[in-house]
Amino acid sequence: MTSVSHPDPGFAARLRRREPLVGYWISLDSPVATERIAGLGYDYIGVDGQHGVTHQPGWQAAMLAVDARGRSAGLIRVPSADPVAIGVALDSGARGVIVPMVENAEQARTSVRACRHHPAGTRSLGGPVRAELRLGSVPAEIDDRVACIVMIETATALDDLDAICATEGLDAVYVGPADLSAALGARWFGDPAAADTLEAALRRITETARRHGIACGIHVPDGESAAKRLAEGFTFATVSSDITHLQQAATAHLRAARGLADA
Template sequence: MSSRLQDALAAQRQIWGGWVVGPTMLGPEEFAHAGYDYVGFDAQHGYLDDADIALLLRRLEHVPIATAVRLPSADPAPIGRVLDAGADAVIIAMVESAEQAAAAVAATRYAPAGVRSFGPLRASLGHDIAELQSRAGVYVMIETARGLAALDDICAVPGVTGLYVGPADLAISMGLSPADAWTHPQLTDAMTRIRRAGAAAGLITGVHAGTGTLGKAAAGLGFRMVTLASESQALRRGAAAHLAEAQDGPAITDASRGYI
């Protein structure tokens, strides 16, 4: 049994994602209705707990959109809970070594291959251990200078599905500003290096773009999984456009940056 995320990646060169940082019931469905391929739930920087994510995932069971959850570490308990609740993949923040990447993989695998505890919450996922493991994507975030230095070792870890770039934190770690994330040659070179290393290792490469314009640039660099905007960014842009229309003001452009 493949996941929706696996199916989308198998069918399309690029897939486009939305991002959710708060416990909104409407945001994920609106992303799906707009034609987005996946939605990410942010348990690192967002205001979401396990119960929120479980409810959101259950609400999307019959909505045609794939799901991923970003977590702050490779702690196996939270990883197991979101997978039990039906997430297609986990995105693990701040991975800086092959050991951390291996720990993330182990948290998605049952014994003897890993440390995941058996506790399914979604009847629709069934109870087949092999299928539950095979549908669980493991994306590790390369967003620090240390992670960049360990890139080849991380790519070689068995079971890693893909690399996911956090441009803002990568910029900060390299002594630059988040505003430099898509313009400074040192950063664009680093992102290109990550994309090429992932592709060479047979991994999916993703990136947090934050806007449609930057998403187009990311696709041009060859990234296959591109997150465009959070629900708060989409709301802000839409609200500003409506206000500008009402006041007969200038058109809203895709100029705001998203750094999450």
């Protein structure tokens, strides 16, 4: 097989340097919409393969849509810390994976190893598929260009946070604030009774990640919240989602058409 080499490590290198990055979240299985959003200038586009409606058959189309604009890196949130799913996501051309519900260092190590080829990990060399076109065919070089990001969403993960962040080869931790707030006692996301506890946990996560020299991200509802979290010490933030903004925009236009817009 002919070796394909790409000298620019791109997104993964920026993440490891802890550069401030802003991303956008895709829940809908619409490559046309994904392609349009990918041309807006976000640093990365996260495609939800866990809770969204884009499942494995659609991952490749989503990554093709992102790559078509040449502006953003495509990431896939896989359903779990399953090496098979992680391999499929990366073979689809993703520049990294987001692994949900990681609760301990062992699950973090499994995720990292699934992103790396021998001898650093367990990933199978994909050959002439989508990933080779963007990342090359030299295993060590591919590994350098792929980011492994694990989510901190549970009380158990907080208990093992230091060990998770110390995992060799891990590039970043990423807060799922809805699940984390529920784990900390919130009755619903945004419950004011759990707000202080959640903020304390977020400070602890950013400080622990910084101490271990890895990036730390969070999902946020809007651009203003992204700016706020980046100023607080997070190094990347993902804005809302396509399905949320679709509903918000449609609702606003309906209210305006019926004369119900806020004064």
